[in-house]
Amino acid sequence: MNTMRLISHSAGMMNRHKLRTGFMMIGSVIGVAALTLVVSVGLAAERKILKLAHEMFGESSLMIMDGGGHMMGGPRNPGTRLKIDDLEAIAKQVPEVESWDPQQGLTASARRGDLADTAQVLGESERSEHVWGRSAVQGAYFDGASVKSSERVALIGQTVVNRLFRNEEPMGAEIQIGSVPFRVVGILEPWGTDPHGMDKDNEIVVPISTLMRRLTNADTITGAKLLVAPSAQQDQMVKPIETILRERHGIAANQPNDFSILTATEVQKVMASIKRILTFYLPMVAAISLLAGGIVSASLMVASVNERAGEIGLRRAVGARTEDIRLQFLIETAATTVVGGIAGILLGYVLARMGATKMHLGPVAPWNAALLGIAASILVGLAAGLLPARRAARMSPVDALR
Amino acid sequence: MIELNGITKTYTRPGEESVNALMDVSLQIDEGEFVAIVGSSGSGKSTLMNILGLLDLPSAGSYRLRGQDTAGLTAGAQAHLRNKRIGFVFQTFHLLPRTSALENVELPLLYSDRTSIRDLGRKALESVGLGDRISHRPSELSGGQQQRVAIARALVNEPDLLLADEPTGNLDRRSANEVMAIFQGLNNSGRTIVLVTHDAEIANHSRRIARIERGRIVADERVMDPKIALQEAL
Numbered sequence: 001m002n003t004m005r006l007i008s009h010s011a012g013m014m015n016r017h018k019l020r021t022g023f024m025m026i027g028s029v030i031g032v033a034a035l036t037l038v039v040s041v042g043l044a045a046e047r048k049i050l051k052l053a054h055e056m057f058g059e060s061s062l063m064i065m066d067g068g069g070h071m072m073g074g075p076r077n078p079g080t081r082l083k084i085d086d087l088e089a090i091a092k093q094v095p096e097v098e099s100w101d102p103q104q105g106l107t108a109s110a111r112r113g114d115l116a117d118t119a120q121v122l123g124e125s126e127r128s129e130h131v132w133g134r135s136a137v138q139g140a141y142f143d144g145a146s147v148k149s150s151e152r153v154a155l156i157g158q159t160v161v162n163r164l165f166r167n168e169e170p171m172g173a174e175i176q177i178g179s180v181p182f183r184v185v186g187i188l189e190p191w192g193t194d195p196h197g198m199d200k201d202n203e204i205v206v207p208i209s210t211l212m213r214r215l216t217n218a219d220t221i222t223g224a225k226l227l228v229a230p231s232a233q234q235d236q237m238v239k240p241i242e243t244i245l246r247e248r249h250g251i252a253a254n255q256p257n258d259f260s261i262l263t264a265t266e267v268q269k270v271m272a273s274i275k276r277i278l279t280f281y282l283p284m285v286a287a288i289s290l291l292a293g294g295i296v297s298a299s300l301m302v303a304s305v306n307e308r309a310g311e312i313g314l315r316r317a318v319g320a321r322t323e324d325i326r327l328q329f330l331i332e333t334a335a336t337t338v339v340g341g342i343a344g345i346l347l348g349y350v351l352a353r354m355g356a357t358k359m360h361l362g363p364v365a366p367w368n369a370a371l372l373g374i375a376a377s378i379l380v381g382l383a384a385g386l387l388p389a390r391r392a393a394r395m396s397p398v399d400a401l402r
Numbered sequence: 403m404i405e406l407n408g409i410t411k412t413y414t415r416p417g418e419e420s421v422n423a424l425m426d427v428s429l430q431i432d433e434g435e436f437v438a439i440v441g442s443s444g445s446g447k448s449t450l451m452n453i454l455g456l457l458d459l460p461s462a463g464s465y466r467l468r469g470q471d472t473a474g475l476t477a478g479a480q481a482h483l484r485n486k487r488i489g490f491v492f493q494t495f496h497l498l499p500r501t502s503a504l505e506n507v508e509l510p511l512l513y514s515d516r517t518s519i520r521d522l523g524r525k526a527l528e529s530v531g532l533g534d535r536i537s538h539r540p541s542e543l544s545g546g547q548q549q550r551v552a553i554a555r556a557l558v559n560e561p562d563l564l565l566a567d568e569p570t571g572n573l574d575r576r577s578a579n580e581v582m583a584i585f586q587g588l589n590n591s592g593r594t595i596v597l598v599t600h601d602a603e604i605a606n607h608s609r610r611i612a613r614i615e616r617g618r619i620v621a622d623e624r625v626m627d628p629k630i631a632l633q634e635a636l
Contacts, residue, residue: 005511005512006512009512012501012505013498016499016500016501017500153534192454223579249569300527310494310496311496311498313496313511314492314496314498314509316457316481316484317455317457317484317490317496318484318485318490318509318510318513319480319481319482319484319486319510319513319514319559320481320512320513321477321481321513323479324481324513397457397458398452398457401457401492401496
């Protein structure tokens with residue numbers, strides 16, 4: 001018995017029963033496409049989120065945000081009471097705080113002549129570059145003197161450059177934020193899109209004093225990022241900071257905080273749960289759809305074995321051994337799901353690329369997903385073929401020929 | 403070539419009385435014979451055919467094929483014998499649908515240990531007069547042509563024993579005649595043929611008729627003057 005001959009013969013048989021083969025394939029096409037899509041988008045999203053989290057948070061930083069409640073949704077207490085003085089007090093009393101940068105922002109229109117853009121305007125201190133790790137690709141950040149004197153200077157992101165300047169030189173030019181004129185002193189390092197889909201390059205950074213006095217007319221800030229000495233145990237710093245803020249805000253012992261403190265540990269917890277969803281639960285759902293496809297293949301194949309009893313009997317009569325029959329049905333089932341699986345990988349990859357482009361996730365590397373898809377479809381095919389193949393091989397030739 | 407000694411085949415179905423399809427059948431068929439086994443339906447002739455073709459095992463008795471006791475053969479060895487030594491022809495042809503005549507004929511080669519199978523299928527089809535129909539599908543062929551494809555399939559591995567179970571049962575007179583002419587030609591060139599039929603006129607084309615009734619052989623005689631099927635159609 002020549003196995004290659006049998007394989008090519010089986011392929012011919014599948015080709016002659018296009019409808020049945022097609023239905024058997026659909027299951028594995030959909031299942032593997034879902035698996036490929038979920039796994040490759042998941043990997044790209046994970047990479048992107050990790051990168052952004054690292055960019056924004058690093059390993060040795062801590063965030064204080066205005067309002068109580070919890071990270072990732074949940075109600076926050078109203079009232080904005082966080083002030084720059086609070087942060088100055090913390091920096092003075094907690095020695096591990098190496099540097100800090102307050103933040104206050106608003107969405108405002110930016111204009112230059114006829115060209116306009118709605119941008120996120122952020123007020124920051126002269127320590128912003130160091131604390132956030134975002135440099136200026138042209139020009140430079142404003143210094144402490146500019147912050148002290150509330151100078152009307154701005155650094156603008158690449159999107160703002162594109163919208164307001166087209167091909168003209170932005171450095172030194174004047175733009176209007178709201179109705180206040182600012183001078184462009186630098187261009188921000190491109191940061192792309194954040195996990196919420198916000199364009200980080202559609203931002204304008206101005207001194208926080210200027211923002212508070214000229215644009216928002218407020219004396220509170222929305223939050224601050226603190227850099228701590230790498231050796232400092234962040235979780236142990238939470239308590240003293242909390243004490244300082246509660247005291248300064250005059251919060252009674254039985255009242256909740258009117259601020260939140262976010263540490264790397266907490267961010268890691270959130271990251272881990274996102275990672276679990278991306279790399280476990282979603283692929284699991286895809287695997288279940290593949291399993292359903294496998295069951296469809298198996299049942300179609302069992303029906304086909306019954307329908308082809310005469311053929312099986314004849315094959316036995318002309319010299320097929322039981323193992324030849326078993327092999328043939330196994331090959332037929334596995335070949336179908338594998339071909340379907342390959343189609344599924346292509347389909348899933350195309351969908352993943354479309355999705356990743358839409359979500360600005362960057363390039364999608366399909367190889368992990370493709371390998372997984374091929375392996376899964378071979379496995380499902382063999383498992384789905386086992387029962388029908390056994391049934392076919394066990395048929396008595398006399399009964400099958402009747 | 404074939405030696406049956408005291409073959410009995412008993413079917414037992416749960417809840418029913420057991421049925422003796424064959425009882426103490428002894429039969430010897432020599433190389434080059436053309437034997438018709440004749441009987442009404444239910445007489446046990448198909449059971450006998452299945453045992454001769456190693457598709458079924460007797461409940462008792464011995465079957466020697468070319469001097470070899472078949473009782474000691476493994477399933478694999480039986481399959482090998484069916485593939486190499488025995489050609490089957492069935493009443494309902496059993497051709498694979500949507501598959502060309504040539505591929506149908508080549509089916510036994512799939513399970514053979516031959517290294518080269520070139521041209522064997524085409525030559526077999528030519529030998530039954532269907533050299534011009536090799537790429538036709540069964541649905542594009544007449545009943546007689548389909549049965550000739552099935553005969554070519556039985557011949558493709560050049561077996562020395564041909565077993566035919568009611569090969570003309572689904573054919574009209576003319577096609578039946580064609581099939582019998584092929585059998586007579588094959589027998590003249592030395593092949594052993596065992597034919598099961600209920601049709602006395604078909605049986606008269608053979609050289610020997612064994613009559614079977616209720617599982618027993620009741621008559622076994624030479625045909626003095628076999629009817630000659632004309633080869634006009636070929």
